[in-house]
Amino acid sequence: MNTNETVPARDQIRVWDPLVRLFHWSLVAAFAIAWLTGDEESRLHEFAGYTVIGLVLFRVLWGFVGTKHARFRDFACRPSTVLAYARDLLAGKARRYLGHNPLGGVMIIALLLSLLVTGVTGMALLGAKEGRGPLAGVATNTVTLTPAVISKAVADDDGEGEHEGAESAWGEVHEFFANLTLLLVVLHVAGVIMGSLAHRENLVRAMFTGRKRAQIP
Numbered sequence: 001m002n003t004n005e006t007v008p009a010r011d012q013i014r015v016w017d018p019l020v021r022l023f024h025w026s027l028v029a030a031f032a033i034a035w036l037t038g039d040e041e042s043r044l045h046e047f048a049g050y051t052v053i054g055l056v057l058f059r060v061l062w063g064f065v066g067t068k069h070a071r072f073r074d075f076a077c078r079p080s081t082v083l084a085y086a087r088d089l090l091a092g093k094a095r096r097y098l099g100h101n102p103l104g105g106v107m108i109i110a111l112l113l114s115l116l117v118t119g120v121t122g123m124a125l126l127g128a129k130e131g132r133g134p135l136a137g138v139a140t141n142t143v144t145l146t147p148a149v150i151s152k153a154v155a156d157d158d159g160e161g162e163h164e165g166a167e168s169a170w171g172e173v174h175e176f177f178a179n180l181t182l183l184l185v186v187l188h189v190a191g192v193i194m195g196s197l198a199h200r201e202n203l204v205r206a207m208f209t210g211r212k213r214a215q216i217p
């Protein structure tokens with residue numbers, strides 16, 4: 001079988017640079033910690049969340065100035081290309097890409113966006129709930145302006161705090177995006193497994209070593 005392990009080193013090619021690999025596995029760790037610590041008030045949760053935001057911002061920058069296969073230009077495809085790839089994958093005849101395949105490219109952009117929105121809504125929640133963080137003040141003022149939030153705040157008002165409506169609204173938005181991100185992660189890992197099977201290569205290993213077999217397919 002043509003897995004990366006059985007291909008001699010001279011037939012392998014560097015695909016993922018060290019920063020992409022470090023980014024990926026740090027993101028997995030920071031996301032896992034943020035996810036596991038979301039249910040209680042915790043500085044660790046905030047720290048992990050800020051780390052996720054920082055990593056995502058770095059990756060967006062690296063998508064413009066980074067190495068060949070790290071660039072958005074290399075893997076952001078038009079919808080027709082993505083659909084054609086999905087059809088070919090289901091038919092068992094998808095072509096192999098050295099970098100991310102077109103479906104993987106869509107997933108990466110979706111993941112980065114969803115992670116960023118989760119992080120920003122987390123900061124808004126922290127601002128509304130505890131008046132702390134970069135969005136303290138902004139979050140409370142913005143949220144109370146929407147009619148739905150005003151009526152919820154009035155309905156919920158038990159006189160215990162002026163920001164409760166904003167807090168619960170941001171809490172729900174933050175939770176929604178955290179769940180959406182988790183769903184995307186599950187699909188992402190399923191995609192990695194499918195891609196590995198379809199092209200008989202160990203994509204997870206390649207994200208550690210940075211190397212893939214050179215020849216296509």
Ligand code: HEM
Nearest residue numbers: 020024028031099100101104108111185189192203204207
């Ligand atoms: C243990 C679970 C995971 C495994 C095994 C895994 C594996 C991989 C692999 C193999 C790739 C490269 C795909 C390719 O060859 O085209 C990749 C890319 C990526 N994964 Fe994961 N992943 C995991 C969890 C996550 C999580 C939790 C996130 C985000 C929260 C994530 C976000 C990404 C992103 C953004 C990329 C693009 C990498 C880049 O180009 O910088 N992954 N993942």
Ligand code: HEM
Nearest residue numbers: 034038039040041046049050052118119122123126175178
């Ligand atoms: C980007 C990664 C993040 C993930 C995956 C994440 C995930 C979660 C989850 C799952 C919850 C529990 C929601 C619920 O069940 O009600 C939560 C709550 C919360 N998150 Fe995040 N979060 C992230 C980033 C942030 C950031 C950057 C901040 C602020 C700096 C933040 C602040 C909060 C706060 C204040 C809560 C409420 C905690 C409590 O119940 O007291 N989050 N988060």
